[in-house]
Structures are given as structure tokens and as C-alpha cells.
Amino acid sequence: MTEVTELSRPQGEALTKDVLLNLGPQHPSTHGVLRLVLELDGEYVERVDPHIGYLHRGTEKLAESFTYTQIFPLTDRLDYLCPPSNNLAFALAVEKLLGIEAPVRAQYIRVMMAELARISGHLLITGALPMDLGAMTALLYVMREREMIMDLLEMITGARMHTSFCRVGGVREDLPDGFFPKIREFCDIFPNRIRDYERLLEDNRVFLKRTKGIGVISGEDAIDLGLSGPNLRASGVDWDIRRDEPYEIYDRLEFNVIIRNEGDCYARWRCRVDEMRESIAIIEQCLDQMPEGPFQIDMPTIAFPVDKDRVHCSMEALIQHFDLSAYGFKVPKGEVYSAIEAPKGELGFYIISDGSPKPFRMKVRAPSFVNLQGLFGVTKARYLADMIAVLGSLDPVMAEVDK
């Protein structure tokens, strides 16, 4: 065997060299099609260069040739773990432009669904982060509870993933019969299940070793890098759009904003787990407070006919339905930026309308896209293995990053 005991030649020239490693785009821990080009010095990460765009579908360009109602299915496909909150963000932006507000019952339904979506999104990462770090069990348990949410969403909308349930000025349909007992049952069961996940992971030595004190992002860095949502709150910044700029009926609901000060991977994971509890509390309040009434605004120029049977026997209803489906409705000239607290952070829609039934420009401020830049702000993540923990804890959904 050749003896290589020294790491540098006598002249001081190094015998080792930096290695470029492609992590992804086909790697389970990149949560989709993310490719990280890592510059490695042995096991140390010297530089990280994320390459994105593998899932770029041109949502913004497509939206310019779609009517406002047709854009809802496009928004579903942004953060596909929580479509109801994407729908809500888009509907709110268009409603602001039109100067209308959905009926109160519709607002409650939307908020309830957005919170279900938040749980569904947070659940996945609660299980997926430990899985990336070698604790497979939690993922299987969270999938069981996600299935319950899928069933609830299927009951309301008929779809499991891409719900497209919001409409401008309301929601598509009223809640189905027998829905309330089902969701109450879920609300009763779920807090105990959260306790189960905690028991699985809170004292899991491997999980703690790989997340506590790893990938620390300071509050200043987090703001500078534009992080939002749980990623920002885990760094000790107290900001939640639901509370600070309340939209829909959030000002009537009571909930805590979860803040952690550590800013490490564990804090980000923990924040999400605790937020699920708050979401359950919000859903329960929605169920208690939800009034009877219309679920769609009474404006034939904007909303589809409520009674679908009338479409088959009334000429006016048929024309209204056809007109809205084929040509959409006109939205007054103007510009609007409207942001909501999506599960991943600030989800904003910037829409420029030129007065036609299609947006002139729609920009999506996707929280995952910005949160992924958190990779540049982490400290205490020297090892390649730490990158996996950091990436998982930032919880990017690549469909939303790539738009």
C-alpha cells in the first residue's frame, strides 16, 4: 500500500481537494426535486448552491391567460399539501380588487379548511423530518392522521388533494350533511395523537442530537433573509399575519402565536407541532361560531348559480352559468397585494388587473421559495448530514418554490 500519511507536501501544497457533491434532484431528503450543489471539504460543507426550477410550470404566465375562476386549480398546485389556504389567498386578493367580501358562513368554512390544511402540511413535516434523520416510525403515524384530514376534505369537496373549493365571493358548496360529527371526532382524537408523536420523538436521543443546536438562524438573519411562518417564529420573531393583519374572521378567534427563541432545527420542528394544537383550537371555535346563511355572495355577475337544478330549467340561470364559465367576470382596473399566513409563511398574491376577466399580471409571493434562502443563513451546520436536518426543518415544498 502506498503510504499517504501527510496531508500536505513539504511545499505546503494540499493533497486533499474540495469535492462538489450533487444532493438531488432525485434524493428522498430533498422533499421533491431540489438539487443542492455542495462544496465539501471532507465531511464539512463549505458552500451551498441550491438549483431550483425542476418543477417550474409557469403558474404566473399561465394565469395571465386564464380567467379568475380558472386560476383556482393552478393555486392548488403551488403548495400541494395545503391547497385550501392557497385558494383562500387568491380569493382574498381578487375580492379586494372587486371590493366585495364573502358571506360570514363562507369565511368560517374557508378558515376552517385553511386550518385543516395547516395541520395537514405541518403533519407531514412532523413525520418527514425525523424520517430524514433516521426515525422512520413517526412518518407512518402522521400519515394515519393525514388520512383523516384527507377524508374530511373529500367529504367537503369530493377531492383529496386538489380541492379548488374557494370561489371569488364564497365557496363552491355548503358543508355536507353529517360533516360536523366527523370533524368533531377528529378534533377530539387529534390532540392525543400529537402527544403520541411527541412521545415518539421528544426523548429520542438520535433525533435530539441531530436537531438541537443544529442549523441555528438568528432573528436578524431570519428577517434579513425574508423567512416567514414557523421558520421565522422559531427564531424568536413574533409575527403572524393571522393576528397582525387579520383577514376573514381571524379577529373573532382566539389563538396563541407560537414563538421559540432557539432558532435551531428542533425549534422549527417544535413550532409546527405546537401550531397544530392551536389549529385544532381554531377549528373548534369555527365550528362553535359558524352561523347559518349563504355560502356564496349574491351577485349573479360574479358567483355561479347556487341551485344547480335551476340551470337545467331556467334560461337566465343557464346564461349566467355559461357566461361565467366561458368568459369569466370583469375585475376593475387596479393593483392589489394580499397576503395570508399560509402553513409555510407569508403567501402573497400581487395582482394587476387591466379591467378584463383575466389578470394582467399575477405574482405569487411563495413562502417556500423565500424560506429556502434560509440555507444561506444557518450557522452550526458544518456537516453534510446537518444539511439534511436544516433542509427538512425549513420545510420547503418544491412545487411552491418552483411555481
Next chain:
Amino acid sequence: MSGEPSFNPAPIMEHFEAAIEDLGTSHGIHVFAVPPDRIVEFCRFLKDHPALQFNFLSDICGVDHYPEMPRFEAVYHLYSLPKKWRVRIKCHLGDPPRVPSVTGVWRTANWHEREAWDMYGITFEGHPDLRRIYMWEGFEGFPQRKDFPLRGYKDTLNPFGAEGPPPTTPDIATRDIPQGGRLTPEH
């Protein structure tokens, strides 16, 4: 929201006077029009002024007003975490569009500006790493411009694309990236 004092543009207008234009409030957000050469100074002022503290950059995006002139626009959305205010800054740009980069003010501007470059071909001068972010290296044209067809241009891999060469092949001046950045590989 209701308890907070509302946003007052007076200190901004006092400092910048006629250089910027106050476009008033639209749907709850105050809008300013700022010339490109003052944008960095303006952003820094908004961020550092103790009564404003716009420390959070929500978004930067490009807009193409083709065929109107000035054709391009860079739009900035700022948020003040302590004050809970939002403002929008609009920056009209000529063709080819150039604007100084605000990456020195907020690091988060990095990817937003790369996206605007990728989609609209807006050159952010002084950006440390102005590369395409969504489209692949060597992609021709800027897909979100209004004169770029929705389905792209016809080639062997894209039989449904539009006929003909790209109408606005980016000139060298637009593709030239300020020193310090890595160049998109040309072919």
C-alpha cells in the same frame, strides 16, 4: 390593525421631496414611484428610519407593460414588522431594463432579483450572482415577457410552440452581468 397608528408618508416625502412620487393608498397599501437611480437609497431610508422600520422585504417582481412605454417595472413590497405597515415601491424601467440591486439592503432580495432577471430580463446592477433561477442555463429569451408566446417557440422538443425566432433576442448589453457575478453560459 385598528389600534395601530396609520402610515404617514410625510417623513419620506420631506426627505426625498420631488425625486419620488406619492401615488397614494391603493387597497390598503401605500404606493411610491421611485426613479431607478434612487431605489437603493430609498429602500435603505425606509429600512433605517426609526419611525418607519421597513425591515422585511416581502417581494420583488417584474412587470412587462408591452407595448406601452416605459415598458418594464420593478415592484417592491415592503413590510414593517414593528409597525405592521406595508408599502409598495414602483420603479419604471426603460428597455433594456436596468436597476440597481437592493441585495445590499436585504439579503432576501437575492433570489427575487434572480427570478425577475430570469423571467423579464431585468438587470439588477451590483447583484452578486445574477443567474437564471427557474429556466435552465442557455435558455434563450425571457419567458414571462408579454411578447414571449405562452407555449414557447417551436423546436424538436416542442412541436406545439410558436413559429419564428424570438422577437426580442436579448442583446449583449442586457445579458452582460455586472462584475462579481457568474455569467450564464452562452452557447
